[in-house]
Amino acid sequence: MAYRSYILVCGGTGCESSHADKIYQNLKNEIEANQLFAQVQVIKTGCFGFCEQGPIVKILPENTFYVQVKPEDAKELVEEHIVKGRPVQRLIYNPNEDKNRTSLVTEEKDIQFYQKQFRVVLRNCGMIDPEVIEEYIARDGYAALEKVIFDMKPDDVIEELKKSGLRGRGGAGFPTWMKWNFTKNATNSETKYVVCNADEGDPGAYMDRSTLEGDPHSILEAMTIAGFTVGAQKGFIYIRAEYPLAINRLKIAIKQAKEMGLLGENILGSDFSFDIEIRLGAGAFVCGEETALLASIEGKRGMPIPRPPFPATHGLWKKPTVINNVETYANIPMVILKGGDWFSSIGTESSKGTKVFALTGKIKNSGLIEVPMGITLREIIYDIGGGIPGGRKFKAAQSGGPSGGVITEEFLDTPIDYENLAKLGSIMGSGGLIVMDEDDCMLDIAKFYLDFTVDESCGKCAPCRIGGKQLYGILDGISKGNGEIEDIQKLKDISLAMQRASLCGLGQTAPNPVASTLRYFEKEYMEHIVDKKCSAGVCKDLLQFVIHKDKCVGCTVCARKCPVNAISGERKQPHEIDQSACIKCGACYDACKFQAITRG
């Protein structure tokens, strides 16, 4: 560790998409060109979380936090900051978009986005190079595994987990210690398995992906601890094929851990052996359901089966199987090292620890955040997220993806935990948190999620297969102006039937977006049905754009913007929209400088 400076470049998917790899290469070349390679190390890390301002580059030991860096900035960063010791002002975070740049924020800890965050799961993301095992070890990596193998018995691990209050982060929030205990005590087979659910399929959620990309060893370590505790010799990571970067980093991590004797035969010289294999998902949302996921690992169609028996005793190939998601595992080494009491000191009465959210949608600072349980939505949206852009008004936040619901303004101050979200008609889910403003139509959102779940329904049970399709059909009719008052009751009845009678979590929760938007926005549904209007201006069939002759000056901007040439008129004369040709894209509405076009 004899370097004078360290340059950390974010290698998360968001920043990689904005050419972070090129930035990394250019920085290395510049260091080389200035013959500084013995003094300065360039490191590619996992996600910093502040995706909105990416690509991120951080320079240590000064802790200077650079945002929106471009590959061509590498030269200046090295020549100015590294060689001359002068920070590059124009790349420093400017939270107020102040033109004079008088309120720049140089260090991460002073950036409001980070101030209310508390990192347990993402402890190493943006800190270490995920492709170098020594960096993980230098931050106490694999120390928990060593402690478990040499100083603890399986029952001690269960006891620590019980004390911690850790609950599954994948959705339903089942206590982790109970799952592990069931499998540990299962006597129906000597062969047992440990499975990691990394089939993150929620639209608008990328927590697990970032964890795997930024800190893959933490998952391997936790799965090995699970193997030791329940008596399993083999683990599987089931991951989406659409996550190539995460898959590659996991492969590197597995190889390194094996070379160091931290995985494979006789781990750390003990008589405990454990191996981990990667299995690829193939794009089926239902495989997030544990029995469907196990069927998919077995190479079959990913269809769920009724429970009980539960996977804890009859899982993969009917053997006892512990199955947890990425975020749950990522907590485990910290619970072991710092103790269950430490972990349970964070959070609320019923929900301990932290939660990672992917904060997206109509929000200034979208990104990946980790917050203690019990934080309010207001703190997340306004303090961390910086509020809604463009001075628009907050309408609702959606949690839990296609299985969740909306939270409205009046509940912004409710502490977030499993129970409170359930009471509001939503769920914690895996952590997608999507902010919506007044331009978003709630009926359209429900339709969007239904379209998703109808497409993803495996078709095995009738309530989900038929109910989903019917719900979608009714919503589609309403959005096209064909709704009737009775539709509201029909939506409610079908939703209830699906919730009660579907075979698995997918079908049981698929009506949630409908039930939840109906609960808080029934008025908006009625507006669509009775007035045939969509005031958010989303449902195109209910829209009409009209040019007001008294306001139109005939500047022809709208006619030139119209992609289908539906607007006609002489120069300096009022224009007109041919309603039969109009595709309602709104381009004219956005282009008109004289507010001569109305949307109704």
Next chain:
Amino acid sequence: MFEKEVAGVELSAELNQFISEWKEKPGNLIMILHRVQEEYGYIPREVALELSRMLDVPLAKIYGVITFYHFFKLTKPGKNIIQVCMGTACYLKGGGDLISELERLLGLPVNGTTDDGEFSLEAVRCIGCCGLAPVMTVNGEVFGKITTEQLPGVISKFKGN
């Protein structure tokens, strides 16, 4: 992207080796299908038939698995694959408009391929860079915060390559 033509049922040496490595492992079918698609860009019927013989699994079962999962394709995709993210964040920020504009520009429906085999258009699930919404990818290269006006430029960048 995928140049390899289906020549009878002659599988490449690498593919054959992959299959023999996985042959005895339980739950191998999906992993092998991934490997086939990596090589051909889709799962040709002749190859599925050959897999059925090699693994001693009924063809119907193989097709059952292929058609269950969105990731597997049964028809050959275009040389350039355009994927538009339809995750919630991208949808809210106009992912749907990107799709309609691409459909118009390329003259093909979503999940279709142009007649000259140049482009395929797909609507895909969240690709996990919501901070850049709306997002599309062409042959894996990501284009973030993209507007409909920028689309012709992106298409011409790849056309004829």
